[in-house]
Amino acid sequence: MTSPRHSLKFPKTVRVRSRLDFAAVYERGVRISDGCLSLIALPNDRATSRLGLAVSKRCGNAVQRNRLKRRLREVFRQSRAELPAGLDLVVQPRADTPIKLDVLRQSLVSLTRRAVKKLAGRSREPQTAVATNGDSTVGDES
Numbered sequence: 001m002t003s004p005r006h007s008l009k010f011p012k013t014v015r016v017r018s019r020l021d022f023a024a025v026y027e028r029g030v031r032i033s034d035g036c037l038s039l040i041a042l043p044n045d046r047a048t049s050r051l052g053l054a055v056s057k058r059c060g061n062a063v064q065r066n067r068l069k070r071r072l073r074e075v076f077r078q079s080r081a082e083l084p085a086g087l088d089l090v091v092q093p094r095a096d097t098p099i100k101l102d103v104l105r106q107s108l109v110s111l112t113r114r115a116v117k118k119l120a121g122r123s124r125e126p127q128t129a130v131a132t133n134g135d136s137t138v139g140d141e142s
Contacts, residue, residue, distance in 0.1 A: 016052030041115035
């Protein structure tokens with residue numbers, strides 16, 4: 001029997017962990033930011049979204065950085081129902097990021113929605129370019 005608490009866990013399957021996964025997100029992902037967080041999103045082939053964190057030393061000493069990472073993981077864990085599935089998200093907090101959970105949650109959800117819109121627009125552009133190139137070649141042969 002699955003308990004309601006099971007959906008609130010943060011298992012390894014919902015984390016971006018490997019160097020190759022991080023590199024793929026940085027290379028091919030879309031970047032969105034606001035005053036609080038910077039987010040890089042890339043579609044994955046999984047049924048769930050995954051979270052990766054990149055917290056620089058500009059965010060404070062080790063204690064402050066670890067506290068911020070714990071809060072960001074908690075925000076992601078609580079917001080998974082609101083976030084779209086099938087994305088790899090790498091979150092980079094800004095140096096002056098507030099640590100309040102409600103501010104971080106609002107920022108993460110809004111940035112993810114903006115990233116989905118940007119990904120949808122980006123996926124349409126290459127298809128129209130390929131169709132245009134294909135149509136012009138057919139017209140040139142006639």
